Amino acid sequence: MKAISRVEGRAYPVGLKNIDTDVIIPAVWLKTISRAGLGKGAFESLRAVPGNVFDDPEYAGAPILIAGDNFGCGSSREHAAWAMADLGISAVIAPSFSDIFSGNAFKNGLLAIVLPQAAIDRLMEVARTYDIHIDLETQTVTTPFQDRFEFEIDPFRKHCLINGVDEIGLTLKSSDAISVYEAKLSADRPWLAPNPV
Amino acid sequence: MSTPQTLYEKIWNAHVVEQRDDGTCLIFIDRHLVHEVTSPQAFEGLRAAGRRVRRPDLTLAVPDHNLPTTARLDSHGQPIPIADPESAQQLEALERNAPEFGIKYINATDAKQGIVHVVGPEQGFSLPGTTIVCGDSHTACHGGLGALAFGIGTSEVEHVLATQTLQLTRSKSMEVRVEGELRAGVSAKDVVLHITGVLGAAGGSGHVIEYTGSVIRALSVEGRLTISNMAIEHGARAGLVAPDDTTFAYIKGRPMAPSGANWDAAVAYWRTLATDPGATYDKVVSIDAADIAPSVTWGTSPEDVLPITGIVPDPSAFADPSKQEAARKSLDYMGLTPGTRMTDIEVQNIFIGSCTNSRIEDLRAAAEILKGRKKAANVKWAIVVPGSGLVKQQAEDEGLDRIFTDAGFEWREPGCSACLGMNPDKVPAGERCASTSNRNFVGRQGPGARTHLVSPAMAAAAAVAGKLTDVRALAN
Incomplete structure (x- = not known):
């Protein structure tokens, strides 16, 4: 995972609530065996609408997206995070995220930042003309107008994001503990071994 | 006397390999279902890092998302090629990756093939009290058997393949209690649609939901699977129904389920899983069956x-x-x-x-x-x-x-x-x-x-x- 600690630039002011994973990347784009190139299909149905923010030159290359409640609800497809990253987005700010999306975002160094609706409303306004700054170290979102919104983040996730930690590599350091658990499991619940079919 | 625990707490506590100071737990995964859409990049990641699958015996691969539903064999009994080249490529990747990593694979023309969430319970692969994951959000389905089952992304698929564990933090718990008697024409699907309408699409976010009450108890396992399947549609990553005699009767004799002395030991364990009297949930929602229409x-x-x-x-x-x-x-x-x-x-x-x-x-x-x-x-x-x-x-x-x-x-x-x-x-x-x-x-x-x-x-x-x-x- 690539390390990330700051994101600054324009933000797509999307604002809608319940943006689901089929909106972020429709199923037809999932027939890939690669992580790359999914930006082309990102937000396809929103981009089909004339005058949408994604095709507005004002926001070209924006690294941030602002959305409403329950962003990323629906499917577990990590393609949603890959597609957003491929589009050049490094952070999403919303009042809430689906649990699976927020995990997928984290695994790909995409910041999923939770702020209250009042802060979202203010950022939506600023985003139309100015840059937004996100600092993971200080856990703040700021604007050129002295707005300063603090956000919460799980300390483990923060550490992994800032240091670009390979989570599998980290877990593999616990291999011995996993072996101990497996041995105890075989003794306590031997019926858990599936019958071969 | 020990503190009363919910079904969720019991399953969670039985699967903690390690707990860090910040509360994050390394959770052991008992069952991993793999399909063709969310796994190719995970296998590619393992290959690139020179990693193997830690527990192929706990992993089962089935193609389902891309398969055409028209005839699969021609008049000579030969497999009919998949017309869409991208679908074919993804299906071939799974067919290649499963044997390469030693994983049991059910192919498209096998009578056992089906949707992962139908195959798991049907084969007795999915069991009460287990942790089950799959790169698909409807993995919540298996919670109908009393398993802690949830969807994961591809990075987590790779993590489970490599380590048979996930780094997780404990969710909050919610009880959705449905009491009364269902009216004529009302099925499990209507119950879960109604629940979704009441809770909203994000109502269960951050929670694992246990569905309880006389309506749930009276449902068949099929009906319970339908309800838990849609836990994700009201925002909960996992749903649960406490295993009972209905559950055990459904599982008994299924091919991959425990048998003989193992069966008795398994049932004895499963009977300990129900939420203890006096255990508390973070949130409780009550629904009257009389309010549910088709x-x-x-x-x-x-x-x-x-x-x-x-x-x-x-x-x-x-x-x-x-x-x-x-x-x-x-x-x-x-x-x-x-x-x-x-x-x-x-x-x-x-x-x-x-x-x-x-x-x-x-x-x-x-x-x-x-x-x-x-x-x-x-x-x-x-x-x-x-x-x-x-x-x-x-x-x-x-x-x-x-x-x-x-x-x-x-x-x-x-x-x-x-x-x-x-x-x-x-x-x-x-x-x-x-x-x-x-x-x-x-x-x-x-x-x-x-x-x-x-x-x-x-x-x-x-x-x-x-x-x-x-x-x-x-x-x-």
Whole structure:
């Protein structure tokens, strides 16, 4: 995972609530065996609408997206995070995220930042003309107008994001503990071994 | 005496390998289901890092999302090639990756093949008290057996393949208690649609939901799987139903389930899992069965639920301004006008299938309505996609296939099909589908497709009437 600690630039002011994973990347784009190139299909149905923010030159290359409640609800497809990253987005700010999306975002160094609706409303306004700054170290979102919104983040996730930690590599350091658990499991619940079919 | 615990707490505590100071736990995964869509990049990651699959014996691979549901073998018994090159490539990747990493693979022409969430319980691979993951959000389904089951992304698929664990933090717990007696024509699907309407699409976020109460206890395992399947549609990553004698009777004798002395030991353990008296949940929601009618969705979020007797809502009637905007966009996409009676909405397509409603009980419920009837002339496309080859066989043994084909339905091969339209089964743009699937998102069943989520019996009733219909008017 690539390390990330700051994101600054324009933000797509999307604002809608319940943006689901089929909106972020429709199923037809999932027939890939690669992580790359999914930006082309990102937000396809929103981009089909004339005058949408994604095709507005004002926001070209924006690294941030602002959305409403329950962003990323629906499917577990990590393609949603890959597609957003491929589009050049490094952070999403919303009042809430689906649990699976927020995990997928984290695994790909995409910041999923939770702020209250009042802060979202203010950022939506600023985003139309100015840059937004996100600092993971200080856990703040700021604007050129002295707005300063603090956000919460799980300390483990923060550490992994800032240091670009390979989570599998980290877990593999616990291999011995996993072996101990497996041995105890075989003794306590031997019926858990599936019958071969 | 120890502190009373919920079912969720018991399963969680039994799977902690390590706990860090910040509360993050390394959780052991007992069962991992793998399908072709969310796994290729995970296997590629393992290969690139020179890593192996730690526990291939706890992993089961089945293709389901991309498979066409038309005939799979030609008249000489040879497999028919997949026409879509991208689908073929993804299916071939799984067929190659499974043996390379020593994983049991059920191929597309095996009678055991089906939707992962139908195959797991059917094979006895999914068991109470276990942790089950799959790169698919409807993994919550297996919670109907009393397993802690949830969807994961591809990075987590790779993590589980490599370590048989996940780094997780404990969720909050919610009890959704459904008491009373279901009214005529009301099925498990109506119960879960109603719950989704009450909680909202994000109502269960951050929670694991345990479904309790007399209604849940009285449901078959199939019905419980239907309910838990849609936990994700009200935002909960996992749903749970406490295992009981109904559960044990369902599992006993299934191929991969414990047998002999192991069976007795397993049942003894499973009996200890139910939530202790006095244990508390972070949130409790009570639902009266008498309030649940045969239900249908009107919009593009599963929370947009109405009784079939309802009328299309006026967006300005919602208190939340963002919901007003969402409702306006939904109605525009759905081509609906506020005030229209749901029973006046014509449908051109019927889909009976998906991991929510493709088990034998679902097919029986639909066939019961269709027996001796035909689909209406305006219904252009009506398909039944059984959840697995074994469900299909059983339905054929019971003569259900004939009832469907006599009514004008196509009888298909198993897979995910028109639930998400990754295979050729799609609903044409601008047309409506009464669908037994789980999501009515924009474009879910094909670009521009308009989905109305319903139960199998309601889908059958809509086929007969050519419009959304109250199944109670047609009950045999």
